[in-house]
Amino acid sequence: MLLPLTLLAALTAAPSSAAPPVQLTKVYYDSPGVDRRSNTSLNGEYVTIRNTTRKPIDLExxxxxDMTGYTYTFGPDAVLGPGKQLTLRTGQGSDTPSTAYWGRRAYVWNNDKDIAYLRDSDGRLIDSCSYNSSRADYRNCL
Ligand SMILES: [Ca+2]
Ligand SMILES: [Ca+2]
Incomplete structure (x- = not known):
């Protein structure tokens, strides 16, 4: 039996305006002050993501x-609660439920332009956020 066209359309239509389950919300790419690569300065550089759903999301x-290919992969303890936000800082530190540390000794987010990509555990692109300005220190992705 053939499906009525309207039903077929409803089944195949993509929810184009729906927010991704996890969104990139901000890239703070030029950390405060002169970039001397101190751990404080590295941690002044960060990206934030937010769970837009009403369920916890396992980020393992x-x-x-970034655009160059530097990659941070979330570990087994990374779970983002409903509506919760998480900050990924570039430098070293001890992870908490709301802050993860990349553990790098060099910057990731270029001060002029770059692209942040968020991929799920299957490698699917969930969200991205690009910027192209050295006049601002951060980019609000929403
Ligand atoms: Ca700076
Ligand atoms: Ca970069």
């Missing part, structure tokens, strides 16, 4: 990547 094996 999810990844955040």
């Amino acid at each position: 094996h999810w990844a955040i990547k």
Whole structure:
């Protein structure tokens, strides 16, 4: 039996305006002050993501990547609660439920232009956020 066209359309239509389950909300790419690569300065550089759903999302094996290919992969303890936000800082530190540390000794987010990519554990692109300005220190992705 053939499906009525309207039903078929409803089944195949993509929810184009729907927010991704996890969104990139901000890239703070030029940390405060002169960039001397101190751990404080590295941690002044960060990206934030937010769970837009009403369920916890297990971020294990999810990844955040820049334009060059530097990649941070979330570990087994990374779970983002409903509506919760998480900050990924570039430098070193001890992870908490709301802050993860990349553990790098060099910057990731270029001060003029770059692209942040968020991929799920299957490698699917969930969200991205690009910027192209050195006049601002951060980019609000929403
Ligand atoms: Ca700076
Ligand atoms: Ca970069």
